[in-house]
Amino acid sequence: MNDPDRLEQPWRLWASVAILSVFAFSVLFGFVLMPVMQGRAAGIDAFEAICRALGITPGSPAARQPTTNAKAQPATRVAWSADLLNSLTKATAAGESLAGSCAGCHGRDGRAVEVKLYPDLAGQSAAAIYKQLHDFKTGSRPSALMTPMVQALTEEQMVAVSAHFAAFPVRPIPAAQLPAAGAAIEGLVARGDSGRGMPACNACHGDQSGGPTEAPRLSRQSREYLAAQLRAFKTGERRNDIYSRMRSVAAPLTESEIDGLALFYASTRTY
Amino acid sequence: MLVTHARQLTFAHLWLAFLAFAVALVLGVWQMWARSPLPAPFVTASTYFSAVTAHGTAMAYVMPVFMIMGFGYYVAETALDRPLPAPRWAWSAFALGLAGALMATVTIFSGRAAVLFTFYPPLTASVFFYLGLVMVVAASWIWCVLMMVAMAQWKRANPGRPVPLAMFATVANAVMWLWTTIGVAAELLFQVIPAALGLKAQLDVGLSRTLFSWTLHAIVYFWLIPSYIAFYTMVPQAAGGRLYSDTMGRLTFILFLIYSLPVGLHHLLMDPQQSNAFKFLQVALTALVSVPTLLTVFTIGASLEIAGRLRGGRGLLGWIGALPWDRPLVLATGLAFLMLGFGGFGGLVNMSYGMNAMVHNTSWVTAHFHLIFGGTVVIMYFAIAYAIWPAVTGRAAPSLAAQRLQLWLWFAGMLVMTLPWHYLGLLGQWRRVATFNYADPIIAGWGPWVVVSLIGGVILLGSGLLFVLNLLQFNVSREPHAAAPGELYASAVHPPARVPAALNGFRLWNALVLVLMILAYGYPIAQFFVGDSPQALVHRVDERR
Numbered sequence: 001m002n003d004p005d006r007l008e009q010p011w012r013l014w015a016s017v018a019i020l021s022v023f024a025f026s027v028l029f030g031f032v033l034m035p036v037m038q039g040r041a042a043g044i045d046a047f048e049a050i051c052r053a054l055g056i057t058p059g060s061p062a063a064r065q066p067t068t069n070a071k072a073q074p075a076t077r078v079a080w081s082a083d084l085l086n087s088l089t090k091a092t093a094a095g096e097s098l099a100g101s102c103a104g105c106h107g108r109d110g111r112a113v114e115v116k117l118y119p120d121l122a123g124q125s126a127a128a129i130y131k132q133l134h135d136f137k138t139g140s141r142p143s144a145l146m147t148p149m150v151q152a153l154t155e156e157q158m159v160a161v162s163a164h165f166a167a168f169p170v171r172p173i174p175a176a177q178l179p180a181a182g183a184a185i186e187g188l189v190a191r192g193d194s195g196r197g198m199p200a201c202n203a204c205h206g207d208q209s210g211g212p213t214e215a216p217r218l219s220r221q222s223r224e225y226l227a228a229q230l231r232a233f234k235t236g237e238r239r240n241d242i243y244s245r246m247r248s249v250a251a252p253l254t255e256s257e258i259d260g261l262a263l264f265y266a267s268t269r270t271y
Numbered sequence: 272m273l274v275t276h277a278r279q280l281t282f283a284h285l286w287l288a289f290l291a292f293a294v295a296l297v298l299g300v301w302q303m304w305a306r307s308p309l310p311a312p313f314v315t316a317s318t319y320f321s322a323v324t325a326h327g328t329a330m331a332y333v334m335p336v337f338m339i340m341g342f343g344y345y346v347a348e349t350a351l352d353r354p355l356p357a358p359r360w361a362w363s364a365f366a367l368g369l370a371g372a373l374m375a376t377v378t379i380f381s382g383r384a385a386v387l388f389t390f391y392p393p394l395t396a397s398v399f400f401y402l403g404l405v406m407v408v409a410a411s412w413i414w415c416v417l418m419m420v421a422m423a424q425w426k427r428a429n430p431g432r433p434v435p436l437a438m439f440a441t442v443a444n445a446v447m448w449l450w451t452t453i454g455v456a457a458e459l460l461f462q463v464i465p466a467a468l469g470l471k472a473q474l475d476v477g478l479s480r481t482l483f484s485w486t487l488h489a490i491v492y493f494w495l496i497p498s499y500i501a502f503y504t505m506v507p508q509a510a511g512g513r514l515y516s517d518t519m520g521r522l523t524f525i526l527f528l529i530y531s532l533p534v535g536l537h538h539l540l541m542d543p544q545q546s547n548a549f550k551f552l553q554v555a556l557t558a559l560v561s562v563p564t565l566l567t568v569f570t571i572g573a574s575l576e577i578a579g580r581l582r583g584g585r586g587l588l589g590w591i592g593a594l595p596w597d598r599p600l601v602l603a604t605g606l607a608f609l610m611l612g613f614g615g616f617g618g619l620v621n622m623s624y625g626m627n628a629m630v631h632n633t634s635w636v637t638a639h640f641h642l643i644f645g646g647t648v649v650i651m652y653f654a655i656a657y658a659i660w661p662a663v664t665g666r667a668a669p670s671l672a673a674q675r676l677q678l679w680l681w682f683a684g685m686l687v688m689t690l691p692w693h694y695l696g697l698l699g700q701w702r703r704v705a706t707f708n709y710a711d712p713i714i715a716g717w718g719p720w721v722v723v724s725l726i727g728g729v730i731l732l733g734s735g736l737l738f739v740l741n742l743l744q745f746n747v748s749r750e751p752h753a754a755a756p757g758e759l760y761a762s763a764v765h766p767p768a769r770v771p772a773a774l775n776g777f778r779l780w781n782a783l784v785l786v787l788m789i790l791a792y793g794y795p796i797a798q799f800f801v802g803d804s805p806q807a808l809v810h811r812v813d814e815r816r
């Protein structure tokens with residue numbers, strides 16, 4: 001046993017054999033036996049089951065998919081991509097000419113001609129404007145006035161008009177100050193209410209937030225419009241928010257909180 | 272032999288490790304407080320996640336890396352009994368790691384890196400956070416090379432002789448760490464850092480999670496191996512006995528090297544981007560980690576039995592009582608094994624597909640790794656520090672009683688903290704959530720358990736501060752330390768005159784690791800490049816509008 005090679009040979013051999021046979025056993029079991037048996041129970045043929053186990057075809061070898069024939073109903077059909085977000089940063093001449101057809105209600109410069117009836121678009125994030133236009137068009141957010149407005153718009157036109165309005169400055173705060181909203185409302189904005197499972201509005205809407213891409217800017221929007229939207233989310237009449245983010249936030253709000261929050265955002269600058 | 276270089280290197284590295292540790296402990300207690308029903312100061316979502324990022328980064332990367340580097344330098348000189356090669360490189364690595372750790376810390380505390388220690392792409396932090404961590408890892412790579420060079424030089428000077436087990440194991444860890452860090456390094460360098468620099472607007476989260484999983488299991492063994500080195504080489508000696516089998520030790524460390532790598536997909540059991548078959552394969556390989564673990568329990572048990580019987584222990588279990596439990600290293604080993612028992616049970620739950628589905632992303636997981644990493648591993652780090660500090664400082668320990676108290680407090684605090692924390696996980700409490708709505712009747716019932724965990728955390732903080740105090744005590748001690756540092760290591764019952772090259776080096780095992788990694792991770796990674804894989808939008812957390 002003192003010859004080094006005689007001592008080495010069996011080590012090399014047996015170590016490799018031991019390790020590779022454990023591996024081979026796992027492969028046989030996990031790649032073949034198990035999927036075939038699971039597939040048989042679920043009525044999936046052996047070849048398909050193995051392909052699924054390996055991840056070559058989608059789905060589980062243990063269950064038929066899809067399990068239901070009901071048609072999926074996404075809250076929205078907008079899918080964010082880097083290219084889309086990038087194109088939303090560029091204001092174009094096409095956007096300007098399209099904006100003419102909006103001016104009757106939302107104003108030339110994105111400031112609504114009548115704030116009690118129409119929302120401001122000036123200074124809104126382009127992503128938020130685009131998201132809503134897209135949703136009006138696909139029916140995710142039905143609206144008697146807006147749905148027909150956007151039917152004719154193409155994808156590129158929606159991008160262009162969004163970038164156009166986003167570039168305008170927000171409406172200045174009026175000389176006659178609105179009354180202050182109060183500490184309780186400011187608490188909801190800054191901290192939420194853990195007692196009711198409500199996150200802070202700031203988590204998604206604030207200056208500091210890293211919130212969802214489509215979260216709109218709220219400050220300087222009209223009180224009436226903000227309150228109407230919160231009520232629409234609360235009742236579920238508006239349901240185009242992904243993951244029910246706004247519906248779940250609005251559901252526990254009281255009527256007076258809704259008015260208070262609308263007042264708060266209508267009279268501040270930075271959210 | 273312990274010349275000044277290793278002494279100063281070990282001193283500097285371990286102090287840096289324990290400083291990061293002490294700061295992180297304070298944050299840990301505050302985090303538990305924030306999660307409890309008691310009103311805690313400064314709590315907002317962003318302070319909480321910045322704190323967890325700092326705590327996790329310090330505990331998972333900075334503390335263990337510096338601890339392991341410092342201990343490695345110590346072992347290289349004392350076990351091989353020759354000076355460290357290239358101490359200048361070792362000091363450069365220290366400087367690099369320190370600069371990196373500081374850079375990451377500043378970035379986190381300025382609120383620009385609340386992405387947690389697992390990075391969570393497509394979230395991206397300020398690039399300085401990642402660069403800081405890359406510097407820490409690069410420092411550890413220099414250490415790995417130094418360890419391998421030290422062993423190679425020794426082998427050249429001592430042809431045919433077996434490398435001392437402590438050094439063999441240290442190099443096993445260095446080799447494993449080089450393999451381990453490939454995954455996270457690839458994730459950072461090719462995906463996350465380009466995104467943080469704004470060069471990429473989208474990244475493939477499936478790929479980045481897969482690459483991180485490559486690292487995530489093996490890093491756990493990187494943390495653990497110093498404890499095992501202590502079990503095999505220092506504990507039998509401290510107990511007054513001998514190591515039952517040197518070969519078992521070598522096999523154990525080799526098996527860790529092999530089976531800690533091709534198993535990381537068990538961290539992705541609930542992830543859709545990997546298929547059932549590959550998950551099964553890697554879980555089957557995971558189960559084999561039980562082999563070195565059982566080998567260790569058996570070998571260390573036998574070694575301690577030898578010691579107990581040499582000290583006059585009789586009967587089936589009488590040797591246990593005869594062990595010198597007053598010695599910190601022996602006491603720590605006993606407590607570490609108890610925590611390993613509880614933690615090992617939790618680990619079996621985690622690696623079982625069905626049960627994992629129930630505990631996934633709950634507090635069970637955080638409780639589990641606090642028990643096994645914060646408990647078993649860290650208590651042995653304490654014991655190692657106590658054991659080598661006399662040689663490092665040249666002074667004898669002023670008070671063993673204070674050391675024992677500290678270890679007991681750590682053990683008690685860890686159980687008080689983690690057992691309710693596990694239970695909370697079973698009740699469904701989420702991990703990585705800052706505050707809970709205790710007004711909700713379902714969640715209200717969690718409150719008292721979190722408070723118990725918080726009490727455990729306070730005990731741990733006390734123990735951690737006592738540990739720092741105990742090390743400082745060496746500086747005021749007047750009594751010089753007498754014994755030679757080499758006497759720390761146990762000899763085996765049958766000291767090997769020579770061992771096969773397979774048990775004296777890593778060539779064969781590296782080849783096997785390579786084969787296994789290609790088989791186990793080849794397709795799971797390649798699939799992201801052959802098919803159309805969905806990309807996620809990068810979301811910067813450091814960019815405030």
Ligand code: HEM
Pocket residue numbers: 296297299300301302303306323326327328330331387388389637641644645646649701702703704705728729731732
């Ligand atoms: C006083 C003792 C400690 C307390 C009270 C404590 C508490 C905590 C808490 C509350 C979290 C956040 C969990 C979550 O948000 O789900 C956490 C995370 C963490 N802890 Fe500790 N901890 C302590 C000691 C340790 C030790 C000793 C280690 C390891 C050496 C450690 C390693 C970690 C790591 C790596 C994380 C990050 C987990 C993640 O990102 O999800 N902790 N700790």
Ligand SMILES: [Cu+2]
Pocket residue numbers: 487488489491535537538
């Ligand atoms: Cu693992």
